Amino acid sequence: MLELEGVNAGYKDLQVLWGVSLRVGEGELVALVGPNGAGKTTTLRIISGLLKPTAGSVRFLGRQLDKEPAHRIVEMGIVQVPEGGRVFTGMSVQENLELGAFTARARKEKEQTMKWVYQLFPRLEERRHQRAGTLSGGERQMLAIGRALMAKPRLLLLDEPSFGLAPILVEQIFEMIAEINRQGVAVLLVEQNVRAALELAQRAYVIENGRIVGEGSGDALLSFESVRSAYLG
Amino acid sequence: MPTTMVAQSLASGILVGALYGLAAVGLSLVFGVTKILNVSHGELLMLGGYTSFWLFTLFGVDPFAGIPLSMFALVIIGLIVYQLLFSRLIKLPTEDKIRTSLLVGFGLGLMLQNIALRLWTADNRGITPSYAGAVLTVLGVRLPYVRVASLVIAFVFLLALQLFLQKTYTGKAIRATAQDWEAATLMGINVHRVYLLSFVLGTALAGAAGTLVAVGYSVEPVMGLHWTLKALIVLVMGGIGSIAGTLIGGLILGVTESAAAVWISGNYRHVVGLAIFILVLLIRPQGLFGAKEG
Amino acid sequence: MTIKKGISLALLVIGVVALGLVPRMGASESLLNLLILMFIYTMLATSWNILGGYTGQVNLGHAAFFGLGTLTARMLYTGGCPLPLAFLVAGVVPVVFSMLIGVPAFRLRLRGDYFTIGTLALSQILYITIGNVLPKITYLPMADIQNYQILPRYYIILALTVFTIGVAYALVKSRLGLGLVAVRENEDAAESLGVNAFAHKLLALAVSAFLGGLTGGAYAYYQPSYYFNYTFSPPWSLEPVTMTFIGGVGTVHGPVIGAIFFVLLKEWLVLRVGEYHLIIFGVLFILVVLFLPGGLVEAWERIRRLVARRTTVKATAPTACAGGNNLPGN
Numbered sequence: 017m018l019e020l021e022g023v024n025a026g027y028k029d030l031q032v033l034w035g036v037s038l039r040v041g042e043g044e045l046v047a048l049v050g051p052n053g054a055g056k057t058t059t060l061r062i063i064s065g066l067l068k069p070t071a072g073s074v075r076f077l078g079r080q081l082d083k084e085p086a087h088r089i090v091e092m093g094i095v096q097v098p099e100g101g102r103v104f105t106g107m108s109v110q111e112n113l114e115l116g117a118f119t120a121r122a123r124k125e126k127e128q129t130m131k132w133v134y135q136l137f138p139r140l141e142e143r144r145h146q147r148a149g150t151l152s153g154g155e156r157q158m159l160a161i162g163r164a165l166m167a168k169p170r171l172l173l174l175d176e177p178s179f180g181l182a183p184i185l186v187e188q189i190f191e192m193i194a195e196i197n198r199q200g201v202a203v204l205l206v207e208q209n210v211r212a213a214l215e216l217a218q219r220a221y222v223i224e225n226g227r228i229v230g231e232g233s234g235d236a237l238l239s240f241e242s243v244r245s246a247y248l249g
Numbered sequence: 250m251p252t253t254m255v256a257q258s259l260a261s262g263i264l265v266g267a268l269y270g271l272a273a274v275g276l277s278l279v280f281g282v283t284k285i286l287n288v289s290h291g292e293l294l295m296l297g298g299y300t301s302f303w304l305f306t307l308f309g310v311d312p313f314a315g316i317p318l319s320m321f322a323l324v325i326i327g328l329i330v331y332q333l334l335f336s337r338l339i340k341l342p343t344e345d346k347i348r349t350s351l352l353v354g355f356g357l358g359l360m361l362q363n364i365a366l367r368l369w370t371a372d373n374r375g376i377t378p379s380y381a382g383a384v385l386t387v388l389g390v391r392l393p394y395v396r397v398a399s400l401v402i403a404f405v406f407l408l409a410l411q412l413f414l415q416k417t418y419t420g421k422a423i424r425a426t427a428q429d430w431e432a433a434t435l436m437g438i439n440v441h442r443v444y445l446l447s448f449v450l451g452t453a454l455a456g457a458a459g460t461l462v463a464v465g466y467s468v469e470p471v472m473g474l475h476w477t478l479k480a481l482i483v484l485v486m487g488g489i490g491s492i493a494g495t496l497i498g499g500l501i502l503g504v505t506e507s508a509a510a511v512w513i514s515g516n517y518r519h520v521v522g523l524a525i526f527i528l529v530l531l532i533r534p535q536g537l538f539g540a541k542e543g
Numbered sequence: 544m545t546i547k548k549g550i551s552l553a554l555l556v557i558g559v560v561a562l563g564l565v566p567r568m569g570a571s572e573s574l575l576n577l578l579i580l581m582f583i584y585t586m587l588a589t590s591w592n593i594l595g596g597y598t599g600q601v602n603l604g605h606a607a608f609f610g611l612g613t614l615t616a617r618m619l620y621t622g623g624c625p626l627p628l629a630f631l632v633a634g635v636v637p638v639v640f641s642m643l644i645g646v647p648a649f650r651l652r653l654r655g656d657y658f659t660i661g662t663l664a665l666s667q668i669l670y671i672t673i674g675n676v677l678p679k680i681t682y683l684p685m686a687d688i689q690n691y692q693i694l695p696r697y698y699i700i701l702a703l704t705v706f707t708i709g710v711a712y713a714l715v716k717s718r719l720g721l722g723l724v725a726v727r728e729n730e731d732a733a734e735s736l737g738v739n740a741f742a743h744k745l746l747a748l749a750v751s752a753f754l755g756g757l758t759g760g761a762y763a764y765y766q767p768s769y770y771f772n773y774t775f776s777p778p779w780s781l782e783p784v785t786m787t788f789i790g791g792v793g794t795v796h797g798p799v800i801g802a803i804f805f806v807l808l809k810e811w812l813v814l815r816v817g818e819y820h821l822i823i824f825g826v827l828f829i830l831v832v833l834f835l836p837g838g839l840v841e842a843w844e845r846i847r848r849l850v851a852r853r854t855t856v857k858a859t860a861p862t863a864c865a866g867g868n869n870l871p872g873n
């Protein structure tokens with residue numbers, strides 16, 4: 017459903033992505049792994065339309081995305097949980113979730129979706145009137161994911177959802193992601209936590225210095241020698 | 250000092266302070282959301298005042314009834330000014346955006362002031378409907394009806410704005426954009442629409458404030474800088490993004506000024522506010538009531 | 544590069560000598576007045592540019608420095624103080640005053656806009672206060688007025704102008720000047736390279752205030768009479784910014800070009816459209832800020848490059864040297 021082909025991109029004079037091609041199929045869970053500064057976040061920014069490619073194409077459900085403004089891309093069903101969650105700290109948990117359902121498409125089903133999100137994350141329901149700024153790191157990450165789900169994503173982009181969380185929470189978050197995926201939402205998962213990501217994903221890409229250097233099923237990459245030595249120690 | 254005199258000065262301070270609050274809230278909204286610091290806000294307020302002045306003298310429109318009209322006029326002017334000038338800055342990094350917007354606003358203020366001078370001459374103009382001179386006297390304190398009405402209207406506007414920002418979807422989108430425009434974009438919010446809307450809302454509020462100033466006091470072409478400074482003082486005292494803080498800041502400024510007028514000299518009324526401003530700026534740059542930014 | 548430098552230096556010397564000879568060639572008094580106006584505006588814009596252009600700290604209250612300069616010089620001069628001393632003190636007083644906002648604002652590393660609106664407020668405080676304390680017209684001493692000599696004023700102000708530009712030039716070419724630009728471009732990076740941003744900004748402010756005050760001194764010496772608070776009024780804050788941007792912010796020659804252009808255009812416009820010229824200046828200023836942030840200097844540079852490219856293409860020269868890139872940071 018999502019296809020990147022030969023995407024070049026960068027910031028000002030600095031080119032970061034070099035001919036990146038990748039694909040996410042309907043209902044698939046795909047991981048994108050690589051070292052710091054490899055261009056993972058940049059790739060997600062391209063998909064979300066926050067950054068425009070200088071070459072190559074981005075297609076979603078057969079439609080060209082590179083000319084669409086970012087907010088329209090959300091409307092089409094690509095929703096991103098940015099690095100660090102970026103919840104609206106000055107607003108309540110509930111308000112954050114409401115904002116997640118901002119698009120016309122999502123707003124119609126706001127009440128049901130919110131019920132679903134609260135089912136997935138009961139912690140959030142307990143804290144619905146609390147200011148998001150007062151949540152713990154793990155709760156914020158849950159809120160960020162919940163907020164993205166409110167937009168009724170067809171494809172969910174997750175940028176290091178486990179970053180800075182205790183191992184037990186990481187496990188929980190990953191279970192959530194698997195659960196969300198089982199419910200039919202395609203997922204593109206960017207992770208530093210390579211082993212967990214590869215175990216979870218059906219397919220994965222390895223990115224280094226802005227280039228895709230490896231692709232395969234999660235299991236295959238797990239046993240791939242260079243990946244093992246580079247990321248799994 | 251006789252107590253009625255103290256009470257009178259307190260009352261006058263509160264009456265004018267509410268207008269300071271209303272003048273500041275538009276500037277604050279625009280700055281908080283778009284990071285455009287529009288120092289021609291005072292000139293826009295002036296245009297609002299002259300609009301009502303014109304409506305009253307040419308067509309006999311009651312100034313209070315004409316508030317929506319002067320707001321509408323300022324919406325149009327705001328649209329033009331934003332699309333023509335400030336929208337070009339919107340993508341700059343914050344620091345550059347603030348700096349450049351200060352310069353653009355500065356030039357725009359100069360321009361508007363001189364246009365007003367050509368259109369309406371340098372004279373002081375007031376709006377004088379039949380009830381203009383009526384005064385309510387409470388325990389010896391004289392309260393002109395028009396100013397009391399202005400106070401009430403200013404309160405209503407601030408309350409309405411507060412409700413709008415807190416309760417409606419659009420209001421929440423505005424707050425979200427002010428906090429983190431990129432995250433807001435990822436919610437599917439068209440931030441450029443939000444910027445435009447906030448800017449125009451700010452100028453509309455300037456239009457309303459200008460009308461109230463024209464009824465309760467007077468308007469003149471050089472008033473712009475004066476009102477921009479009042480708004481900035483209030484902004485610095487109240488902190489960005491807090492409507493209650495803005496209102497309280499406005500009232501404090503108004504009361505302090507009248508106190509200074511009584512105890513020091515009427516000539517120093519405006520200096521006191523500026524001095525407080527410098528002090529607050531240097532001692533508590535996040536505002537007396539505002540939380541730290543970030 | 545050195546040849547270019549030599550040429551500009553020669554042009555400068557010729558220019559100054561020519562200006563020195565103008566009165567001898569039977570120039571009318573009104574021409575001399577026009578030139579003096581250009582000198583004063585050149586000083587004003589150059590002094591503003593040292594802070595606003597080189598460090599990027601926008602001062603919207605330069606009238607405070609200028610006004611304090613006029614006030615000090617006028618008081619001292621009419622009190623019988625020798626002229627050089629009056630000029631010197633006229634520069635020092637604004638420096639002391641400028642520290643009032645400079646030290647706290649720069650030490651706390653407040654964002655630039657706090658400094659900007661602070662300067663705006665301070666200049667208004669002075670404008671109102673001086674209007675209250677000295678609500679009258681100030682005159683040059685009787686002896687000066689009865690026997691008003693324009694020639695010494697012309698030469699002295701010319702000398703002050705050359706001095707001001709010289710200071711600006713020396714500052715830019717010095718290590719300090721490099722530090723200033725580094726701070727403007729990226730304060731954190733500059734600090735990490737060992738540039739003390741606080742000291743640099745403060746120094747730029749002090750020099751700007753000193754030269755602004757000196758400009759005021761020149762004005763007080765030149766102008767027979769004016770209201771005491773007139774020299775503190777908002778236009779004196781507005782005009783240096785306008786001139787500098789029109790000319791080219793952050794360059795030495797920009798404010799000079801801007802001032803000459805400003806004075807000439809103003810003369811021309813006042814004759815044709817009267818007071819409407821202020822509206823035109825507002826529009827012009829906005830247009831420059833938005834579309835030509837490097838002012839006339841940048842426009843000239845662009846044209847030159849365009850022409851250079853054309854000719855190099857024709858001559859198929861191996862290298863197309865674009866010349867010094869002095870685009871200002873916006």
Ligand SMILES: Nc1ncnc2c1ncn2[C@@H]1O[C@H](COP(=O)(O)OP(=O)(O)OP(=O)(O)O)[C@@H](O)[C@H]1O
Binds near residue numbers: 027053058
């Ligand atoms: N806004 C920006 N401006 C300039 N350069 C940037 C910007 N954002 C990222 N970069 C550069 O682009 C490169 C790729 O960054 P990116 O954030 O995509 O990496 P990443 O793979 O997400 O890394 P990490 O695992 O640390 O999050 C880096 O070298 C980074 O310095």
Ligand SMILES: [Mg+2]
Binds near residue numbers: 056175
């Ligand atoms: Mg990243």
